[in-house]
Amino acid sequence: MHVTITIRYYSPAGTVMQSGTFPLRGRAPESIAYEWLQQIKHQVHFDSLISVRINEDNDITDKVKALERS
Numbered sequence: 001m002h003v004t005i006t007i008r009y010y011s012p013a014g015t016v017m018q019s020g021t022f023p024l025r026g027r028a029p030e031s032i033a034y035e036w037l038q039q040i041k042h043q044v045h046f047d048s049l050i051s052v053r054i055n056e057d058n059d060i061t062d063k064v065k066a067l068e069r070s
Contacts, residue, residue: 001023002023003022003024003029003032003054003055004055004056005019005021005022005029005033005036006018006019006052007019007033007036007040007052008049008052009040009046009049009050010046010050011046015050016044020036022036029054030060030063031067033060033064034064034067037052037068049064049065049068
């Protein structure tokens with residue numbers, strides 16, 4: 001099974017949105033989103049997270065932020 005993850009964040013250029021489709025492979029969507037967010041942070045200048053959505057309708061922003069804090 002695959003999920004589509006959409007991450008919105010602020011950068012010096014303004015609001016940015018990135019989407020991608022990822023296989024679950026027995027993992028939680030928020031852990032996949034968190035790992036992808038870490039990759040994004042290493043590639044671009046990242047100011048702050050706006051939202052993280054799964055399949056366009058499930059907001060998991062709070063779950064991803066909780067992983068960042070842990």
